[in-house]
Amino acid sequence: MELGLTCARCDARGRVEWSSQPGALEAALAATDAFQQALQRQWSRLVHAPPEPVELTTGIYLLVLPAPRRRGGFGRQGTAEQIDVAIVPTTELADHPDLAGWVADTRPRGGNGDHRLPIPGNGRPPPPEAGPGGLHTRRDVDRFARMVAWMHEDGAEIDRRCHEVRAVSQQLLESYEELSLLYKFSARMTVDQPRARFLGEAAAELHQVLGLSWLTLQLADDEPRLGSLAGYIHTVGSADCPEAVMERIGRDLLARQFGATGPQVLESRTIEGAPQLQRLTQQVLAVSIRVGERTVGLIFAGDKTDGSPMSNLDATLCSSLASSMSIFIENVMLYEDVQSMFMGTLHALTASIDAKDSYTHGHSQRVAMLGRDLARACGLDAATADRIYLAGLVHDVGKIGVPEAVLSKPGPLSGEEFELIKRHPEIGARILGDIPQMRDLIPGVLHHHERWDGRGYPHGLRGADIPLYGRLLGLADAFDAMSSNRAYRRAIDCEAVLEEVAACAGRQFDPDLARIFTGMDFTTYYKLLQSHHANAPLRRTA
Numbered sequence: 001m002e003l004g005l006t007c008a009r010c011d012a013r014g015r016v017e018w019s020s021q022p023g024a025l026e027a028a029l030a031a032t033d034a035f036q037q038a039l040q041r042q043w044s045r046l047v048h049a050p051p052e053p054v055e056l057t058t059g060i061y062l063l064v065l066p067a068p069r070r071r072g073g074f075g076r077q078g079t080a081e082q083i084d085v086a087i088v089p090t091t092e093l094a095d096h097p098d099l100a101g102w103v104a105d106t107r108p109r110g111g112n113g114d115h116r117l118p119i120p121g122n123g124r125p126p127p128p129e130a131g132p133g134g135l136h137t138r139r140d141v142d143r144f145a146r147m148v149a150w151m152h153e154d155g156a157e158i159d160r161r162c163h164e165v166r167a168v169s170q171q172l173l174e175s176y177e178e179l180s181l182l183y184k185f186s187a188r189m190t191v192d193q194p195r196a197r198f199l200g201e202a203a204a205e206l207h208q209v210l211g212l213s214w215l216t217l218q219l220a221d222d223e224p225r226l227g228s229l230a231g232y233i234h235t236v237g238s239a240d241c242p243e244a245v246m247e248r249i250g251r252d253l254l255a256r257q258f259g260a261t262g263p264q265v266l267e268s269r270t271i272e273g274a275p276q277l278q279r280l281t282q283q284v285l286a287v288s289i290r291v292g293e294r295t296v297g298l299i300f301a302g303d304k305t306d307g308s309p310m311s312n313l314d315a316t317l318c319s320s321l322a323s324s325m326s327i328f329i330e331n332v333m334l335y336e337d338v339q340s341m342f343m344g345t346l347h348a349l350t351a352s353i354d355a356k357d358s359y360t361h362g363h364s365q366r367v368a369m370l371g372r373d374l375a376r377a378c379g380l381d382a383a384t385a386d387r388i389y390l391a392g393l394v395h396d397v398g399k400i401g402v403p404e405a406v407l408s409k410p411g412p413l414s415g416e417e418f419e420l421i422k423r424h425p426e427i428g429a430r431i432l433g434d435i436p437q438m439r440d441l442i443p444g445v446l447h448h449h450e451r452w453d454g455r456g457y458p459h460g461l462r463g464a465d466i467p468l469y470g471r472l473l474g475l476a477d478a479f480d481a482m483s484s485n486r487a488y489r490r491a492i493d494c495e496a497v498l499e500e501v502a503a504c505a506g507r508q509f510d511p512d513l514a515r516i517f518t519g520m521d522f523t524t525y526y527k528l529l530q531s532h533h534a535n536a537p538l539r540r541t542a
């Protein structure tokens with residue numbers, strides 16, 4: 001210690017371990033039974049009353065020092081069993097009348113004969129030299145005590161700040177965990193991806209971050225706006241429970257509105273009437289997924305894998321993810337609403353076009369379905385197949401610009417009438433050109449009357465120059481036209497139509513597409529055709 005004091009670590013049993021090189025006097029004093037007994041007697045005072053100087057015995061003062069700080073460790077005194085002290089011998093040591101008794105007890109361990117500490121005034125040799133500061137006065141002790149008090153104050157301040165730093169660090173850690181989890185979730189949050197897989201991956205991420213034995217995400221089965229997600233259930237981890245049982249537990253928790261007002265951590269034994277849950281877990285964490293005022297789902301989970309109790313951070317992270325899932329599910333619902341309205345409008349539009357000719361009732365819907373089936377049979381991805389379905393629905397939208405009398409004329413068309421009919425692909429393409437979300441459908445609309453041999457219209461494109469959408473829909477369109485009653489002829493039976501398709505491969509149709517098409521199953525198509533014929537409006541007689 002820079003004040004010139006001898007420092008040591010003492011324990012309740014009076015043992016001394018030097019922290020700095022002691023003077024011969026301090027070393028001799030500390031080795032005495034009297035010193036150790038005094039230390040034991042005064043121990044409680046030393047532990048509980050720093051930084052006041054404690055007079056151990058006449059002429060010897062101890063100043064309790066703040067404990068040294070170590071990396072990662074704080075605290076002023078590590079344990080009550082050990083304290084750090086400065087040993088301050090004073091001039092009173094030589095003058096006190098009781099000193100004789102004190103000295104009489106001074107016998108070094110294992111020594112023989114009279115090794116009593118020599119003290120001046122007793123007619124013996126001068127005392128051994130004291131530590132670096134020598135013998136001190138009582139005033140020195142007070143001065144040292146004030147300095148040590150400042151050290152304690154500084155230590156307390158450092159402790160307080162360290163505590164604050166730890167608290168902030170913990171907050172940062174928790175915020176990081178939360179942000180990291182939400183970032184991963186939001187980065188993948190788009191409504192046009194497989195939704196169940198996305199929710200399942202999010203549940204797995206939460207399960208892993210929280211270190212839970214198991215975690216289940218369950219959505220309500222009585223919420224129609226959830227669409228295909230209604231009744232969805234996904235469990236990650238080792239629940240050791242059949243899915244049907246887990247589903248019943250989840251439905252029960254949903255009915256009880258667990259977690260509806262925020263995350264709940266409960267001892268399962270406190271939940272009445274839930275024996276299956278009690279067998280499954282000791283603690284259960286539950287938080288509901290809400291859209292508006294409605295509970296549409298629930299996240300519930302059991303026990304930490306390391307056996308520790310669930311923490312506030314666990315509940316917070318679970319709640320944050322549930323909130324994000326709520327947003328995702330609400331977006332899915334809104335997206336489905338818009339899609340449903342869009343498709344309804346589109347069906348109404350195409351039905352009104354088909355209705356211009358009673359013979360083509362349901363034609364657009366059937367072409368759409370055939371086009372999508374053919375796209376799937378060709379191995380095109382689901383998104384492309386869905387776009388081809390839309391293109392099929394609107395492929396004849398340009399007929400809106402063709403006189404109804406021409407469209408439904410029962411007899412052969414004149415050259416002028418046929419020219420009017422031939423305009424409908426370009427009219428349709430212009431209509432769609434004004435709708436940004438449907439511009440990718442234009443090739444199907446514009447080119448569905450092109451032929452593989454180049455004798456089609458409107459542009460007379462040949463072979464692979466014809467856009468794929470046009471080739472697919474051209475085939476579907478021709479097939480449906482042959483399979484349906486028309487003003488100028490009766491429907492042709494399926495086998496004959498397929499023979500005609502095969503015969504026209506390489507002339508009217510893309511030969512590869514024709515080969516795939518003739519191998520398709522048309523059961524659903526014919527059911528739809530029958531339904532449309534049964535519901536077709538009465539034919540006009542004039």
Ligand SMILES: [Fe+2]
Binds near residue numbers: 395424448
């Ligand atoms: Fe057409």
